[in-house]
Amino acid sequence: GAGVSQSPSNKVTEKGKDVELRCDPISGHTALYWYRQSLGQGLEFLIYFQGNSAPDKSGLPSDRFSAERTGGSVSTLTIQRTQQEDSAVYLCASRPRGYDTEAFFGQGTRLTVV
Amino acid sequence: GQQLNQSPQSMFIQEGEDVSMNCTSSSIFNTWLWYKQEPGEGPVLLIALYKAGELTSNGRLTAQFGITRKDSFLNISASIPSDVGIYFCAGHQGKLTFGQGTILTVHP
Numbered sequence: 050g051a052g053v054s055q056s057p058s059n060k061v062t063e064k065g066k067d068v069e070l071r072c073d074p075i076s077g078h079t080a081l082y083w084y085r086q087s088l089g090q091g092l093e094f095l096i097y098f099q100g101n102s103a104p105d106k107s108g109l110p111s112d113r114f115s116a117e118r119t120g121g122s123v124s125t126l127t128i129q130r131t132q133q134e135d136s137a138v139y140l141c142a143s144r145p146r147g148y149d150t151e152a153f154f155g156q157g158t159r160l161t162v163v
Numbered sequence: 164g165q166q167l168n169q170s171p172q173s174m175f176i177q178e179g180e181d182v183s184m185n186c187t188s189s190s191i192f193n194t195w196l197w198y199k200q201e202p203g204e205g206p207v208l209l210i211a212l213y214k215a216g217e218l219t220s221n222g223r224l225t226a227q228f229g230i231t232r233k234d235s236f237l238n239i240s241a242s243i244p245s246d247v248g249i250y251f252c253a254g255h256q257g258k259l260t261f262g263q264g265t266i267l268t269v270h271p
Contacts, residue, residue, distance in 0.1 A: 053205075082258065082259060084261070090263075090264075091169075091251065091261055091262065091263040091264045092206070092251065092261040092264075094258060094259070094260065094261070097257070097258040097259075099257075105257070105258055140205050140206070142205075142259070144259075149194065149213045151196060151208050151211045152196070152208070152253075152255075152259055153208065154198075154205030154206045154207070155205050156203075156204055156205045157204075157205050
């Protein structure tokens, strides 16, 4: 498809388990962002990839969170030893190169930790 | 770090009324974006602003990039029920920073 694709759309996991969330950005987009949105809240920045530069990880809430982007395309957000407070919608966005460009979002992965 | 203050947090209006929301920042941004999010969906881009002072319209939506590059507003004219949702501003300076969102409810 032409848009940002995230999978799974919904994930229920037990506390303490690890989860992987996937983002397929729009082809050719060099920038990729991960955000977290708790119920009724705004978008919390997690991590930002731009081309081959070192990612901006300043938003990751703890060392249980990590993300990688392989080949400048697909990205995986991993949460280890999940906690109930990790329950949220995780949104991915991608953007073409340049300042005068716009970011497009996927539909998100709703993570529920029980 | 960069922070955006978006107001109001929520609005309850009658169909046909005009709406205005704004964002301010302590930092300068190169680009301002306005998004709308509906339940169960990711945010969808409404308007993008690239130059200080720029005023851009998209149908009933009008947005401006403040001359200081530290603020932006979004106006919606003649609101309709399908305008309901959460509206986010975002500033781009490397990474995208989002405001807290404005929840809009439109009563028929």
